[in-house]
Amino acid sequence: MSLLEVEDLSVVFSRRGRRDVRAVDGVSFSVDAGQTLGVVGESGSGKSVTSLAIMGLLPRRGAAVGGEVTFGGRKLLGMRRDELRDLRGKELAMIFQDPLSALNPVVPIGRQVTEVLTRHRGMTGTDARREAARLLDLVGIPDPDRRLREYPHQLSGGMRQRALIAMAVACQPKLLIADEPTTALDVTIQAQILELLKELVRQEGTALVLITHDLGVVAGLCDRVNVMYSGRIVEAADRRTLFVDPRHPYTTGLLGSIPRLDSAEGAPLLPIPGSPTDTLPWSSACAFAPRCARSLEVCTTVTPDLEPDGRRALRCHNPVPAEEAAAVGAEGRRE
């Protein structure tokens, strides 16, 4: 049994007078201690909603969550609120895309970190302050004693994100969900933060779920990858399989449309046509069909199942053949 097991998770948003939004639909995966799972997909594909559902952070009203989430053998969905709150921050932590929204603007950074330490590790006074300074230092914030007295707006974006990571690390969580933790940051700062997350997984054995739209980040950090499209997983594989031998037309489409820093000069970009809003309902079709170069008649009338095939799971009626996959895959695009 894995540390985190997500089984057939679904989230439906309903608002009066509007059509229901099936934001997450039949999503299953698991993560072990010391493992990193990457989740990629475009805007609106359900990445954040998946993690909010796991953390129990969706509004109770208007969001219907189905399926099963088991963490360390305990069922999270339907858990009592206070019990869940206790778990959150202690064994389960999350880093959000926008660090400013996750920090309290009127409380100095130091107090926000020591509060976590008091609540979850029972530390107080000088002990807590000393530990807070150690944590800020650990995440690469220079002059931590001074920084502890500052307010969130006095820190740069990169510093705030590191402060949030320090708070997440403070309670030594077993599972950390990081939702686009570096999207708003410069590449040089991103490299620092990713290195930090890697350390955390390597040294503390933390299980990491990393949500990102940057396939390069996934290639460097994740053991396994889920590719999501319109609320469902369309391809799930170990990192190497996904990059070297991708089979879902959306995955190959993504890989073919991004330039690589090291790609051959003049190599054309092959965009995916249309936009993420051109979808068909999964209930009676493949949602990607309107944009898919390989779509067949059946793709617009029958839901493709997520089929396990040895090294991967794939949801497609007409997967990309091996030779074509190899050409757009990581090895094919090396200069």
Added chain:
Amino acid sequence: MSSVVDPVGRDGSAGPAGRDDAADPADRGPAGSTAAGSTAAGSTAVGPTAAGVAAAGEPAAPLLSARGLEVHFPIRRGLILDRTIGHVRAVDGVDLDLPRGGTYGLVGESGCGKSTLGRALLRLVEPTAGTVTMDGVDVLALKGEALRMQRRRMQMVFQDPLSSLDPRQSVESILSEPLQTHRVVSGSAARATRVRELLDTVGLPASAAGRYPHEFSGGQRQRIGIARAVALEPALIIADEPVSALDVSIQAQIVNLLEELQERLGLTYLVIAHDLAVVRHISDVIGVMYLGVVVEQTASRRLYTEPLHPYTRALMSAVPIPDPDLEDSRQRILLSGDLPSPANPPSGCRFRTRCPWVQETRCADEVPPLREVRPDHVVACHWAEQIDAGEIRPRADAIV
């Protein structure tokens, strides 16, 4: 050092090594390029002008050149007296040549002055020093009607298409407005025809004309922004982060559209972006900015394979590549800390506070000038050759 070449035709008042003992840091640019010193551009300009490394053929005269460009924003304090207590030196002495019909890519960390530089070239913000010439015309001296005519030739494409388009205007009206104000197409019928033509140019159906910005996806909105930019048949388009707000799968559509339009309409581009892979793909020449100055400039294909400035090296090594085997074997150069404040840049080399190769001598007290270290490859680092030869090693803890 005999190989020191003043690549951009500054008057050399700072001396080849850019020795700098001025007492007041506010009075000097990074390579001694003050407003007076920088007007000497012209006949002495040799070497790595952007045009020189653009197309394979003869180096054509650049479409646009900037020399010693500075944009300093006053920092004001006090409600009643409103004193100026310092300056944000957003752009602090930049020389730039945009290759005619080519693409110049500008990269660098958030806050290093890329957008301000782009806006200064268009005079959307007034430079505090320096010169900008386009086809021999002194852009900064233009006024009134002449400035208006000049502006027609330079257009901008913005990062966030939604906020740069008026939500209450239909696409028809967004696109015909510039045609009307600049009186290039007279008569509403002719304008309507031109609008359809523009939509077709950027790959949108004619039916888009009657709709409003919010009815489009992000990629489609960026197409509208591009249609507006090309409406007046400009010579130059400055695109500030044209794809960074778009979904990955859409970015390639817009990049391809920009390339296609360049070919068809003979446009010159300045593309500002923080995604280095995108910039490398689209550019002929790339300039790397750090804290208000250009620290390296060379042909796009070279920058990744032979970066010479320590900052460029760090930047290139930090860009993730979607290739697991490569990622596992790659060495990364980690920089510590953040960009220093542009109101108070470090003395000497601006990068020295974060540079893993920083040396005890020179780095802190001499401003490294931009110099031609290789043909068509300029770098502002005192130690570029020694670093490249491996004679100077980076701090060990910076390498992972």
